[in-house]
Amino acid sequence: xxxxxxxxxxxxxxxxxxxxxxxxxxxxxxxxxxxxxxxxxxxxxxxxxxxxxxxxxxxxxxxxxxxxxxxxxxxxxxxxxxxxxxxxxxxxxxxxxxxxxxxxxxxxxxxxxxx
Amino acid sequence: xxxxxxxxxxxxxxxxxxxxxxxxxxxxxxxxxxxxxxxxxxxxxxxxxxxxxxxxxxxxxxxxxxxxxxxxxxxxxxxxxxxxxxxxxxxxxxxxxxxxxxxxxxxxxxx
Numbered sequence: 001x002x003x004x005x006x007x008x009x010x011x012x013x014x015x016x017x018x019x020x021x022x023x024x025x026x027x028x029x030x031x032x033x034x035x036x037x038x039x040x041x042x043x044x045x046x047x048x049x050x051x052x053x054x055x056x057x058x059x060x061x062x063x064x065x066x067x068x069x070x071x072x073x074x075x076x077x078x079x080x081x082x083x084x085x086x087x088x089x090x091x092x093x094x095x096x097x098x099x100x101x102x103x104x105x106x107x108x109x110x111x112x113x114x115x
Numbered sequence: 116x117x118x119x120x121x122x123x124x125x126x127x128x129x130x131x132x133x134x135x136x137x138x139x140x141x142x143x144x145x146x147x148x149x150x151x152x153x154x155x156x157x158x159x160x161x162x163x164x165x166x167x168x169x170x171x172x173x174x175x176x177x178x179x180x181x182x183x184x185x186x187x188x189x190x191x192x193x194x195x196x197x198x199x200x201x202x203x204x205x206x207x208x209x210x211x212x213x214x215x216x217x218x219x220x221x222x223x224x225x226x
Contacts, residue, residue: 006158032212043203043216044159093158102147102166102207104214106158 003027004096006107013084014115021079021110023094030096033077034104035069038091050077084114118142121204121217130226134191138204138217141185145215147207148180150189153219154200162202163189194224 003026013019023033032051036044048064050056050071058064066088068080077096081088091111095104121138128134136150147166151159163178165171165187171178177190187206191198204217 002161004158034213043218046213049212091156095158097212102212103149103161103164105161106151109156109158111156 002103002105004030004094004105004107006094006110008110009108010111010113012113012115015085016083019081019084019112021081021092021094021112023077023079023096023107025075025096025105028096028098029074030077031074031099032097033071034095034097035067035077035079036093036095038093038109044093047079081112084112086114088112089114116141117218118215119204119206119217122220123218125221125223127223127225128194130194130196130224132194132224134194134198134222134224136189136191136202136204136220136222138187138206139185140187140206140215142206142208142215143182143185144208145206146209148178148187149205149207149214150176150178151203151205152198152200153203159203196224196226199223 005024007022035047038044047062048056048058056069071077093109095106097104119140150163153159165178165180168180168182175192179188201219201221203219205214
């Protein structure tokens with residue numbers, strides 16, 4: 001149990017375009033989902049926390065207008081990178097937790113390359 | 116000083132060795148302790164989850180938490196090449212939902 005999927009697993013796009021990444025909890029209801037960014041050989045950096053049906057809470061320094069997060073259902077959250085630039089190239093990972101549970105289960109990640 | 120300190124390694128051991136991975140922390144409010152394994156270019160996979168002090172065993176893995184020393188450990192017995200990965204410790208305060216991660220220790224188990 002506790003499986004989280006992400007789609008796509010990798011994406012290459014041109015500078016200026018927008019990219020949407022989906023995160024789904026496959027076998028449990030995810031009341032809270034998290035979006036992380038990871039640079040090579042570094043730990044995970046939390047970008048934002050979203051609760052189902054509420055606006056996301058962004059970490060300091062993360063532009064909410066650039067990284068749009070939607071958590072419309074208990075099994076789906078999306079991250080849209082708007083007007084992507086090469087510096088947005090990174091590994092994006094989502095995680096999900098169920099109500100009253102402390103553990104977070106991570107998706108397999110999405111590798112974004114902006115040319 | 117970081118809230119969670121973890122030696123980044125790399126740590127190289129022969130197959131069959133016992134591996135000890137450790138983290139120290141400074142925030143006494145942490146109550147939940149987790150170990151994740153992350154293979155290259157993959158998302159982290161939850162290995163062990165412990166609440167407060169004590170030991171927990173699952174197969175070849177044993178997690179230990181010593182809250183008095185603010186020190187947690189993960190032991191891997193009979194290590195295998197497939198255990199080669201980065202191991203991340205993560206912690207959570209009571210009532211909180213944001214994980215605080217260590218930097219991760221890169222482990223290589225050699226044949």
